[in-house]
Amino acid sequence: MSDQLINVVIAGLGGQGVLKASDILADAALRTGLDVKKSEIKGMSQRGGSVTSDVRFGRMVLSPMVSPGEADYLLVLEPTQVEANKRYLKPDGVLITPDAVAIAELPNKKSLNVALLGALSVHLPLPEAEWLEALREGFPADLFAVNRQAFLTGRAGATA
Amino acid sequence: MPSPKRQLLSGNEAIALAARDAGVALGAGYPGTPSTEILERFSELGGKGQWSPNEKVALEVAIGAAFSGARALATMKHVGLNVAADPLFTVAYTGVTGGLVIISADDPGMASSQNEQDNRRYAVAAGVPMLEPSDSQEAYDFLLAAFEISERWNLPVILRVTTRVCHSYTVVQARRPNGAPKLPEFERDIRTRVMIPANARPAHKRLRQKLSEIEEWNESCSLNRIAPGDNQLGIITSGISFMHAREAAPEASVLKLGLTHPLPMKRIAAFVRSVKRCVVIEEGDPCLVEAIRAAGMNVEGKAEMYRFGELTVPRVRRILNNDTSPEPAPPPGKPPQLCDACQYRLVFETLRERDCIVAGDIGCYTLGVLKPFEAMDSVVCMGASLGVGLGMRHVLPPEQARRVVSVIGDSTFVHSGISGLVEMVYNPPAEGHVLIILDNGTTAMTGQQENPATGRKLDHEPTNKLVVEDLARLLGVKRVHVIEPRLGSNEFARILDECLASRELCVIVARRPCILIMKRLRELEQCECETKEAP
Numbered sequence: 154m155s156d157q158l159i160n161v162v163i164a165g166l167g168g169q170g171v172l173k174a175s176d177i178l179a180d181a182a183l184r185t186g187l188d189v190k191k192s193e194i195k196g197m198s199q200r201g202g203s204v205t206s207d208v209r210f211g212r213m214v215l216s217p218m219v220s221p222g223e224a225d226y227l228l229v230l231e232p233t234q235v236e237a238n239k240r241y242l243k244p245d246g247v248l249i250t251p252d253a254v255a256i257a258e259l260p261n262k263k264s265l266n267v268a269l270l271g272a273l274s275v276h277l278p279l280p281e282a283e284w285l286e287a288l289r290e291g292f293p294a295d296l297f298a299v300n301r302q303a304f305l306t307g308r309a310g311a312t313a
Numbered sequence: 314m315p316s317p318k319r320q321l322l323s324g325n326e327a328i329a330l331a332a333r334d335a336g337v338a339l340g341a342g343y344p345g346t347p348s349t350e351i352l353e354r355f356s357e358l359g360g361k362g363q364w365s366p367n368e369k370v371a372l373e374v375a376i377g378a379a380f381s382g383a384r385a386l387a388t389m390k391h392v393g394l395n396v397a398a399d400p401l402f403t404v405a406y407t408g409v410t411g412g413l414v415i416i417s418a419d420d421p422g423m424a425s426s427q428n429e430q431d432n433r434r435y436a437v438a439a440g441v442p443m444l445e446p447s448d449s450q451e452a453y454d455f456l457l458a459a460f461e462i463s464e465r466w467n468l469p470v471i472l473r474v475t476t477r478v479c480h481s482y483t484v485v486q487a488r489r490p491n492g493a494p495k496l497p498e499f500e501r502d503i504r505t506r507v508m509i510p511a512n513a514r515p516a517h518k519r520l521r522q523k524l525s526e527i528e529e530w531n532e533s534c535s536l537n538r539i540a541p542g543d544n545q546l547g548i549i550t551s552g553i554s555f556m557h558a559r560e561a562a563p564e565a566s567v568l569k570l571g572l573t574h575p576l577p578m579k580r581i582a583a584f585v586r587s588v589k590r591c592v593v594i595e596e597g598d599p600c601l602v603e604a605i606r607a608a609g610m611n612v613e614g615k616a617e618m619y620r621f622g623e624l625t626v627p628r629v630r631r632i633l634n635n636d637t638s639p640e641p642a643p644p645p646g647k648p649p650q651l652c653d654a655c656q657y658r659l660v661f662e663t664l665r666e667r668d669c670i671v672a673g674d675i676g677c678y679t680l681g682v683l684k685p686f687e688a689m690d691s692v693v694c695m696g697a698s699l700g701v702g703l704g705m706r707h708v709l710p711p712e713q714a715r716r717v718v719s720v721i722g723d724s725t726f727v728h729s730g731i732s733g734l735v736e737m738v739y740n741p742p743a744e745g746h747v748l749i750i751l752d753n754g755t756t757a758m759t760g761q762q763e764n765p766a767t768g769r770k771l772d773h774e775p776t777n778k779l780v781v782e783d784l785a786r787l788l789g790v791k792r793v794h795v796i797e798p799r800l801g802s803n804e805f806a807r808i809l810d811e812c813l814a815s816r817e818l819c820v821i822v823a824r825r826p827c828i829l830i831m832k833r834l835r836e837l838e839q840c841e842c843e844t845k846e847a848p
Contacts, residue, residue, distance in 0.1 A: 166647060179482060183321050190448075191321070191482040203646025215560040217448075217481035217553075220626045221641075237644045 158211035159277065160219040164238040165230030167201045170266035173291065174228070175206035177270055180287035181279050182210035192217035203234060226276060228269050249273055254307045264303030271307025281308075322485045324478040327449035328388075328416060329354035331456035334490040335412075338383035338497065339363075341371040343728065344759040345390030346425040347479035348418035352388050353762075356772050364762060364771045367695070367728040368393035372400045372415065379409035379469075380506060381497040384460055391419040391432045392694065396729065401469070402439045406516035407506050408467040408523075411495065412460040415441075419475045421596045422623035425758075427675065427694065429621075431597035436471055436574035440520050442527055443471045443574040444536065445552040449483040455571065457491045458536060462572075466523045473573075475596065477553045477623065528575035536571030537580065546633070547588030549581065549605065549612065550595060554624050558594045561629035573601070578608045585610045592633060596624045651680045656798045656825040657751055660720075661686035663806045667813070669718050670709075672702030674730070676722035677758045677827075678751050695725055699733020699748065706742035714744040715813060721748070724756035724764040726781060737818055738789045745816040747809070750781055753827035754834065761830050773833075775841055785820040792819040799825060 161178060165171040172193060179191040193206040207219040224241040228249045235250065242248060251265060253272040259265065267288065274284055285301060292300050322330065328351050332340060340362040342352050356362035365371035368389040378385035389397060394417050401415065417435065420426040436443035444459050446452040452474060459470040504512050531537070546565040548558045555569045568584040570576070585591045585605075592613040593602040602614035615632045618640075624632075628640070651658055661681040664671055665688040673679060673689035674697065682689035691701050702719030709717065721730045730750075737746055756762040763769040768778030785793045792815060798805045805823060812819035826834055 167649070179321055183319065183484065188484060189321055189482075192477060193480060201647070201652070202649035205646075214483075216556045216626050217477060217483065218625055234646070237646045240641075240644070 158209060158214065159226075160224045161208045161226045161228065161273070162205055162219050162224045162238060162241045163208070163228045163230070164203070164205040164234045165266075166234065167204050169204070169230045170263070171204045171206050171230060174230075174266040174270055175208050177267065177284075177287045177291045178208050178273070179210070180290060181283045182208070184283040184286060185279055187211060188214045190214040190217040203237060205238060226273055228273055230266055230269065247276060253311060255310055258306050258310075259303050260299045261303070264300050267300045268303040268307035271304040271309075272311040274304070274308050275311045317486045317488070320485050320487075321482045322449045322453075323350065323480055323482050324446065324449045324452040324474055325350040325418075325480070326354050327453040327485050328456050328472070328474070329358060329360070330485070330487060331453040332386050333358040333360050334487060335457055335460050336384055336490065337386050338411075339375065339378040340386040340388065341365050341374040342386075342388030342416075343368045343371055343393055343396075344724075344756050344762040345393050345418070346759055347420060347474075347476040348388050348390045348393070348416060349759045349762065350479075351386075351416060351418075352771060355386075362771055364756075364764060366765055368397040369399060372397040372404075375413055375415075376400060376404050376407075376409065376469075378497070379411045379413035379463075380407075381499055382411040382495050383497045384412040384414075384464075386414050386416065388416040389418070390426065391417055391430055392426060392428065393417075394432055394435055395430075396695070398435070398439075401435065401441070403508055403513075404469050405439045405441050405520055406508055406513055408516075408519070409463065409469060410467065410500065410502075411497070412463040413469040414456060414459045414463060415469060415471045417471050417473045418479050419473060419597070421475055424476050427692065429597065431600060432471070432473055433573065433600045434598065436473070437600075440524055441469055441471050441574070442466075442524075442572065443473055444571055445473050445573050446478060446571070447552050447555045447569070448478065448481070449485045451571070452478060453485050453487065455536065457488065461491060462527070466527060468520075468523055468527075473552070475553055475623075481553075524575050527572075528577065531572050531575060531577040532580050534572055534577070537577060538569050538571070539584065540567040540569060542566040544588050545590065547584060547591040549584065549591065549593045549601060551601065552596065554594045554596050554629070557624050557626045557629045560626045562633055570601070576601075576604055578605075581605055582608070582610060585612060594624070594629055594632060648683065649680060650683060651677065651686075652828060654828050656753070656828075657681065657823070658686070659798045659800065660749065660751065660805060660823055661688040663809060664688040664718065664720075666806075667809070668716060669813075670705060670713065670716045672698045672705060672717065672719045674698035674719075674721040674725045675758075676725050676751075676756075677753075678720065678722055679758075681720070689720070696721070696729025696733055698725075699730050700736060702748070703733070703737055703740070703742060703746060706744055706746050707740075711744055714742065715816070718747045718749055718809075718813075721750055722757075723750060723752040723754070723766045723781065724762075726750050727765050727779060731784070734785065734788055734790075734820075741818055743816075745818055747812045747819045747821065748785075749809075750820065750822045752781060752822050752824040753830075754824075755827050755830045757827045757829065761827065761833075769837070773837055782820070782822050785822075790818050790820050792817055793822070794820070795822045795824055797825050798823045
């Protein structure tokens with residue numbers, strides 16, 4: 154991927170695990186040795202409002218924010234948040250919504266954020282092992298198994 | 314030697330790590346977005362970090378530590394520095410014996426603030442050196458550098474960060490700690506530290522002399538650097554704007570300023586001469602561009618429309634293209650709101666039903682201004698609900714004055730509501746007044762921090778507890794009620810009606826723990842019980 158910069162925007166509502174998902178993605182990218190930046194606004198978003206988190210990775214990242222029209226991938230955890238965020242997508246960018254995963258197959262519906270990362274992962278040049286390490290680091294031991302399964306379910310159901 | 318571990322850290326986490334590595338003996342602050350996580354992380358890393366009742370006290374505590382030879386840190390959001398401005402302006406005169414760094418976390422765009430003041434003005438006004446990092450690595454490096462500058466010139470130094478630097482995660486590699494902590498020891502120095510006019514007059518001259526030395530030093534300081542490009546376009550910038558500018562104009566030459574007060578004017582002049590067109594890219598107020606123009610240089614700034622809100626890569630492109638066409642409005646997201654199970658929904662419904670005139674304050678409960686409540690008529694700054702409510706009571710016609718109430722949270726009351734309560738007792742309005750303290754047992758808005766009224770310290774360990782109703786009684790308020798606002802109970806409404814009709818000074822403490830801390834509270838209380846029962 155040499156000089157290629159990848160821009161991902163993750164959006165949802167407070168409490169859905171948007172920030173956790175972006176932590177995992179950023180950590181997986183960091184583990185491959187790339188430069189990574191992740192940006193979000195905390196504060197009022199803690200009260201159930203809209204939350205977005207931008208993750209950018211590549212050889213060198215400058216601004217931590219993804220500009221409108223420049224996101225390669227838009228991951229939306231809550232369908233109502235598509236409209237407010239689709240302006241971030243490139244014309245040929247990929248939108249990933251909860252439809253991308255078979256929610257009924259998830260061991261726990263709270264793992265939707267991680268399952269969507271699984272769906273995203275088939276598009277990204279990050280090895281599965283780094284994703285799983287990021288999940289292992291990102292969750293307490295008792296939640297790792299559930300999230301690992303959610304990730305693999307999302308990954309298996311998606312096509313690049 | 315293996316290279317240090319690459320970590321993805323927020324700017325705040327990087328500052329905390331640097332504080333630990335710099336051997337900071339004491340960090341004091343008051344929670345405020347976007348600064349809050351600095352002291353929390355510093356404490357988690359084993360540092361001594363503590364919440365003060367407000368930023369003024371926090372800075373004073375840090376000054377005391379720095380007078381004693383230690384390295385000390387004071388953290389606050391931009392508006393917090395207004396509260397701490399009094400000690401700031403004079404500690405610039407006294408200077409310090411150890412190291413003193415003040416973190417000013419500004420919030421351009423007001424992600425979670427009542428204004429977007431630009432605290433670069435404070436560095437100039439108080440005569441204090443200022444550093445502005447642009448990412449987490451620089452946040453780490455610049456804090457270490459700030460202590461070196463502070464100790465070399467015995468001056469307080471402001472590290473100014475902004476929301477995007479505080480809350481963006483970028484790669485950090487820790488460096489070698491820069492100086493073993495000295496053992497604090499008191500050395501008497503009355504002429505330097507006691508600012509009676511006879512001592513303050515020479516102190517002011519000393520300060521200006523130090524600043525002129527730092528300005529000279531800054532001319533060749535490595536905290537400023539040039540990202541080389543072609544000579545058609547030159548950009549002068551600092552902080553997060555550097556990142557946006559480099560991305561918006563990768564071909565341009567960029568002078569990135571790290572130590573932004575006092576400015577290295579000779580270096581700036583040389584840069585301006587080296588390029589055909591020179592544009593200053595800065596977020597917020599036109600501070601840099603005004604200073605550079607005042608020094609006689611012909612540089613371009615930004616149109617007034619870009620003074621508002623954060624800069625972004627597209628906005629920097631527009632500035633460089635002199636584009637002042639209207640910007641596309643972002644589609645609205647879902648606004649924050651009081652939690653569904655928040656006990657204070659009931660309070661605001663009750664105030665709304667009575668058409669109360671509500672002098673409000675700063676915290677989660679400020680959301681009482683939104684639909685469906687719309688039960689807040691003013692919010693100015695921390696603690697203002699008391700004074701503003703009293704002023705209204707003093708001048709409004711009696712039938713309106715009797716509807717005025719002041720509403721304040723527990724942490725905000727301790728921060729700066731107490732002196733307002735003294736004012737209420739000292740200058741009581743003819744129609745009396747009603748103060749409602751919403752005590753949810755935490756500083757909820759900034760992420761559930763402790764405060765003096767919770768009886769727990771920053772790390773949740775128990776300490777002495779300030780009991781707000783006892784304080785109100787002690788100050789001379791006769792009618793003090795403590796009630797629990799909960800669904801199905803009309804106790805709050807009944808007490809409020811009584812108080813509004815009384816024409817006396819009344820304090821209603823509406824106490825019920827924030828639902829977000831219930832679980833932690835149970836664990837802490839159980840833990841404390843076990844400790845007490847242990848032989």
